[in-house]
Amino acid sequence: MRNPQPMVELWRGGLLESQHLGHAVIWGEGGMIRSWGDPEKIIFPRSSCKMIQALPLVESGAAEAAGLTDRHLALSCASHQGSELHVEMTGRWLADLGLSERDLRCGAHEPYDHIERDRLIRSGEKPCQLHNNCSGKHCGFVTTTRHLKAGPEYTEIDHPLQKAIRQATEEITGETVAGYGIDGCSAPNFAMSLSGLARAMQAFSAATGAGDGRDRAMHRLTRAMADYPEMVAGEGRACTELMRAMDHKVAIKTGAEAVFVAIVPEKKLGIALKIADGSGRASEAAITAILADLGVLDPKHPMAQKRLPAEQLNRRGLRTGELRLSEGFL
Amino acid sequence: MRNPQPMVELWRGGLLESQHLGHAVIWGEGGMIRSWGDPEKIIFPRSSCKMIQALPLVESGAAEAAGLTDRHLALSCASHQGSELHVEMTGRWLADLGLSERDLRCGAHEPYDHIERDRLIRSGEKPCQLHNNCSGKHCGFVTTTRHLKAGPEYTEIDHPLQKAIRQATEEITGETVAGYGIDGCSAPNFAMSLSGLARAMQAFSAATGAGDGRDRAMHRLTRAMADYPEMVAGEGRACTELMRAMDHKVAIKTGAEAVFVAIVPEKKLGIALKIADGSGRASEAAITAILADLGVLDPKHPMAQKRLPAEQLNRRGLRTGELRLSEGFL
Numbered sequence: 001m002r003n004p005q006p007m008v009e010l011w012r013g014g015l016l017e018s019q020h021l022g023h024a025v026i027w028g029e030g031g032m033i034r035s036w037g038d039p040e041k042i043i044f045p046r047s048s049c050k051m052i053q054a055l056p057l058v059e060s061g062a063a064e065a066a067g068l069t070d071r072h073l074a075l076s077c078a079s080h081q082g083s084e085l086h087v088e089m090t091g092r093w094l095a096d097l098g099l100s101e102r103d104l105r106c107g108a109h110e111p112y113d114h115i116e117r118d119r120l121i122r123s124g125e126k127p128c129q130l131h132n133n134c135s136g137k138h139c140g141f142v143t144t145t146r147h148l149k150a151g152p153e154y155t156e157i158d159h160p161l162q163k164a165i166r167q168a169t170e171e172i173t174g175e176t177v178a179g180y181g182i183d184g185c186s187a188p189n190f191a192m193s194l195s196g197l198a199r200a201m202q203a204f205s206a207a208t209g210a211g212d213g214r215d216r217a218m219h220r221l222t223r224a225m226a227d228y229p230e231m232v233a234g235e236g237r238a239c240t241e242l243m244r245a246m247d248h249k250v251a252i253k254t255g256a257e258a259v260f261v262a263i264v265p266e267k268k269l270g271i272a273l274k275i276a277d278g279s280g281r282a283s284e285a286a287i288t289a290i291l292a293d294l295g296v297l298d299p300k301h302p303m304a305q306k307r308l309p310a311e312q313l314n315r316r317g318l319r320t321g322e323l324r325l326s327e328g329f330l
Numbered sequence: 331m332r333n334p335q336p337m338v339e340l341w342r343g344g345l346l347e348s349q350h351l352g353h354a355v356i357w358g359e360g361g362m363i364r365s366w367g368d369p370e371k372i373i374f375p376r377s378s379c380k381m382i383q384a385l386p387l388v389e390s391g392a393a394e395a396a397g398l399t400d401r402h403l404a405l406s407c408a409s410h411q412g413s414e415l416h417v418e419m420t421g422r423w424l425a426d427l428g429l430s431e432r433d434l435r436c437g438a439h440e441p442y443d444h445i446e447r448d449r450l451i452r453s454g455e456k457p458c459q460l461h462n463n464c465s466g467k468h469c470g471f472v473t474t475t476r477h478l479k480a481g482p483e484y485t486e487i488d489h490p491l492q493k494a495i496r497q498a499t500e501e502i503t504g505e506t507v508a509g510y511g512i513d514g515c516s517a518p519n520f521a522m523s524l525s526g527l528a529r530a531m532q533a534f535s536a537a538t539g540a541g542d543g544r545d546r547a548m549h550r551l552t553r554a555m556a557d558y559p560e561m562v563a564g565e566g567r568a569c570t571e572l573m574r575a576m577d578h579k580v581a582i583k584t585g586a587e588a589v590f591v592a593i594v595p596e597k598k599l600g601i602a603l604k605i606a607d608g609s610g611r612a613s614e615a616a617i618t619a620i621l622a623d624l625g626v627l628d629p630k631h632p633m634a635q636k637r638l639p640a641e642q643l644n645r646r647g648l649r650t651g652e653l654r655l656s657e658g659f660l
Contacts, residue, residue, distance in 0.1 A: 010587065010608060013511025015521055017374050018587050018608035044347050107645025121451045132645070181343025182650045191345055257340065257348050277607035278340065278348035315437025315462070320512045 002038040006326035007275065008282040010312075017321065020282035022258070024273035024290065025198035029206065032195060033269070036329070039195040042178045043274045046189055048255030050077040050137050051221045051263075052172060052200060053187070056164040057140045058217035062147030066097060073224035074231035076140030079254065081234035082111025082131035084119075089231075090135045094142070103142055105155045106132040106185040113234055134185035136231070141187070155186045162188050171214075172200040184256060194272050197261060201270025204251070204263040222263050225251040238284045241303040242291070250296055258283035264296055285310065285323050293330045334367040336656035337605065338612040340642075347651065350612035352588070354603035354620065355528035359536065362525060363599070366659070369525040372508045373604045376519055378585030380407040380467050381551045381593075382502060382530060383517075386494040387470045388547035392477030396427060403554035404561035406470030409584065411564035412441025412461035414449075419561070420465045424472070433472055435485045436462040436515040443564055464515035466561070471517070485516045492518050501544075502530040514586060524602050527591060531600025534581070534593045552593050555581035568614045571633040572621070580626055588613035594626055615640065615653050623660045 004021035011017060023037030032039060045052075054076045057063050063073065072093060080086040094100055111117050111131040120127060129135055141154045141161055150160040157180065165188075169177055173196030183189040192200075209219035225232050229243035232253065239252055251263040258275035260283045271290060275282040288307040291297035297304050312321035334351035341347060353367030362369060375382075384406045387393050393403065402423060410416040424430055441447050441461040450457060459465055471484045471491055480490040487510065495518075500506055503526030513519040522530075539549035555562050559573035562583065569582055581593040588605035590613045601620060605612040618637040621627035627634055642651035 012374055013509050013519075013521065015372060015374070015509055015511065017511070018606065020607050042345060044342055044345070105646070109645050118451045121448045179343050179345055181345065181347070182644070182648055184644045184650060186644060186646050186648055189343075191343065276348065277350050277609055277612075279607055279609065282607075314512070314514045314516060315439050316435070316516050318512055318516055320514060 001040070004037040004276040005329070007036070007329045008285045009324050009326050010321050011324055012321040019326065020275050020277060020279050022273055022275040022282065022286055023194050024271070024286065025195045026290070027195065027198035027202040027270045029202070029268050032198070035195070039193070041194045041274065042191050043194055043197070043259065044181055044189050044191055044257065045197050045261070046183060046255030046257055046259055047079045047134070048253045048259040048261045048272070049169070049189070049197065049200075050079070050253060051204060051225065051251070052169055053137060053165050054140050054221055055168040055172075055214070055217050056161060057144045058220060059168070059213050060144055060147055060164070062144045065147055066143050068143070070220070070224040071228050071231055072139075073221055074228035075136030077221060077225050077253065078136040078232045079133045079239075080136060080231065081113040081237060082127070082133065083113035083116050083234050085230065086136065086234070087111075087116065087130045090130045090139050093139045097143060097146060099142060099146075101129045103152065104129040104132075104135060104138045105153070106134045106138045108132060132185060134183075134187070137187070138185065155188065157188050166190060169200075172203050173197065174199055194274055197272035198270045201261050201263050201272060202268065203270070205265045205270050206268045222251045222265065225253070238307065241306070242288065242297065245301040245303040246291070246297050250291065252287065252291075254280070254283065260284070260287040262287060262291060264294065267294065267296070269294070281323065285325070286329075289325050289330055331370070332368040334606040335659070337366070337659045338615045339654050339656050340651050341654055342651040349656065350605050350607060350609050352603055352605040352612065352616055353524050354601070354616065355525045356620070357525065357528035357532040357600045359532070359598050362528070365525070369523070371524045371604065372521050373524055373527070373589065374511050374519050374521050374587065375527050375591070375602075376513060376585030376587055376589050377409045377464070378583050378589040378591045378602070379499070379519070379527065379530075380409070380583060381534060381555065381581070382499055383467060383495050384470050384551055385498040385502075385544070385547050386491060387474045388550060389498075389543050390474055390477055390494070392474045395477055396473050398473070400550070400554040401558050401561055402469075403551055404558035405466030407551060407555050407583065408466040408562045409463045409569075410466055410561065411443040411567060412457070412463065413443035413446050413564050415560065416466065416564070417441075417446065417460045420460045420469050423469045427473060427476060429472055429476075431459045433482065434459040434462070434465060434468045435483070436464045436468045438462060462515060464513075464517070467517070468515065485518065487518050496520060499530075502533050503527065504529055524604055527602035528600045531591050531593050531602060532598065533600070535595045535600050536598045552581045552595065555583070568637065571636070572618065572627065575631040575633040576621070576627050580621065582617065582621075584610070584613065590614070590617040592617060592621060594624065597624065597626070599624070611653065615655070616659075619655050619660055
């Protein structure tokens with residue numbers, strides 16, 4: 001077991017103020033290509049594994065039976081910010097299934113999107129489950145559940161949907177799941193090694209769409225995410241902005257507690273990283289740096305520059321701190 | 331230089347998900363009593379040193395000349411949440427000086443207080459500088475500046491006010507400042523060792539109010555913070571809730587990037603801690619644990635329980651994770 005290594009630092013007035021350590025793995029066609037920290041670190045992928053959790057939706061035929069488009073599939077892999085776009089689309093998705101927001105099991109929270117948040121506050125409406133950043137995933141879950149004619153409590157660990165997700169997870173990571181926890185949206189989240197997660201992302205990156213059902217599902221989900229970045233997160237967010245900056249050639253996804261994954265089809269690479277302390281500012285900076293280092297993200301692109309090296313400006317526009325890569329990270 | 335040590339961890343499904351390392355020092359009458367990690371670590375105290383930054387306000391006679399009460403002084407040491415209480419009091423303070431919000435140099439940001447935030451959104455008002463969490467400190471700054479008949483740009487490093495703060499800082503920490511950075515509110519923030527900060531807090535804890543001007547200023551500021559916890563942060567916040575839980579006997583203050591200090595008069599102790607990665611959830615849990623370990627905070631008090639060991643519940647009330655102390659920390 002190797003220790004996490006320094007990846008991202010906050011500097012202020014010429015002095016190191018805070019430091020983030022992490023683990024990361026790049027997996028290629030022949031296996032592990034590069035690693036930082038401990039590649040065998042057991043992690044919870046949290047929302048970074050939503051494309052794995054969406055595999056049964058496509059593979060079971062549920063997506064096709066429900067007439068889902070690639071925009072729906074992108075939303076099923078999303079941690080969206082509950083903007084009008086996301087709320088309308090999840091609402092219509094459920095209505096088309098003859099279901100409603102009450103059939104979801106994700107809970108409600110204030111949307112991250114400020115326009116929608118302010119609209120709710122002004123109108124006196126309460127946020128509903130459609131505003132939950134995981135509501136797209138849960139729409140996918142109920143779609144699959146209905147197709148499987150399974151019961152409504154689809155977040156329970158022994159529900160047929162969760163069994164199918166566990167099986168897909170084990171097949172694609174090449175390892176037995178190391179346990180599970182309950183995610184913020186009430187769904188089980190299977191623990192796995194970081195290298196298992198990177199290996200799974202590599203499988204997505206190598207899918208051509210011309211193979212078996214698993215291959216076609218992985219290819220379609222990757223394309224859906226990369227083609228519709230605004231569905232996967234939202235305006236201003238790292239996943240959306242960086243996928244656009246990479247010209248829709250790479251699919252990336254963040255997860256709570258500072259997980260980030262990338263699927264790089266043109267190089268048949270999968271990447272997984274976890275910042276040990278759970279800091280999202282660090283995972284965003286680290287994945288930006290790794291993608292730039294691999295040559296798939298232009299480090300001069302404004303959306304890359306926004307994240308690394310990132311000047312911290314205060315409310316009066318003064319430069320206060322700077323987020324930097326740790327020496328020796330790349 | 332010693333490495334930071336594990337202090338606080340997030341567990342989920344029986345597995346360690348994220349870990350926070352930190353440094354801490356407890357300083358007593360005879361010097362350092364206990365330390366974790368590197369006591370000589372150079373840190374930016376950020377807002378945790380607001381009571382030091384308020385020393386010139388009291389020592390210069392500016393507070394007395396302006397007729398400031400202990401509630402004003404508590405507010406001058408605050409990182410408040412911009413609730414109606416804080417906005418009204420800072421607004422009146424400035425008006426009493428014949429000044430206005432435009433004389434502040436802290437910048438505006440959306441208040442953390444949701445009642446005031448929602449009111450602004452509903453009325454279409456924009457947040458002003460009074461909503462800035464540092465506006466109380468800046469009211470103190472302009473009060474001192476006016477008393478010193480100094481110029482209006484009081485956040486500049488060579489302004490007489492900042493020179494006075496630097497001098498007080500060096501005297502009370504017993505060390506030359508290790509440089510400075512610009513804080514989020516545009517004021518200089520002097521770098522110091524963690525032990526220097528703990529030593530300064532010990533000086534505050536030992537002040538009796540019966541000594542020289544410095545002693546009286548330290549005693550009054552400590553009493554102001556502990557007596558008016560709602561001015562120092564706000565409802566729901568760690569500083570406010572924990573000072574109430576300790577029956578107003580201890581003054582505590584958080585700072586950005588996971589700094590926390592405590593002044594414990596009944597034991598003549600000063601405490602300073604810094605989580606290396608800058609995580610506020612960890613600094614709150616760690617200071618809660620240290621105060622409980624010292625016997626000045628009842629670990630069974632609901633406000634302590636809220637922070638450690640803290641169950642993480644999701645929007646549907648399900649237990650998802652748990653914040654725990656690292657083994658060997660206490």
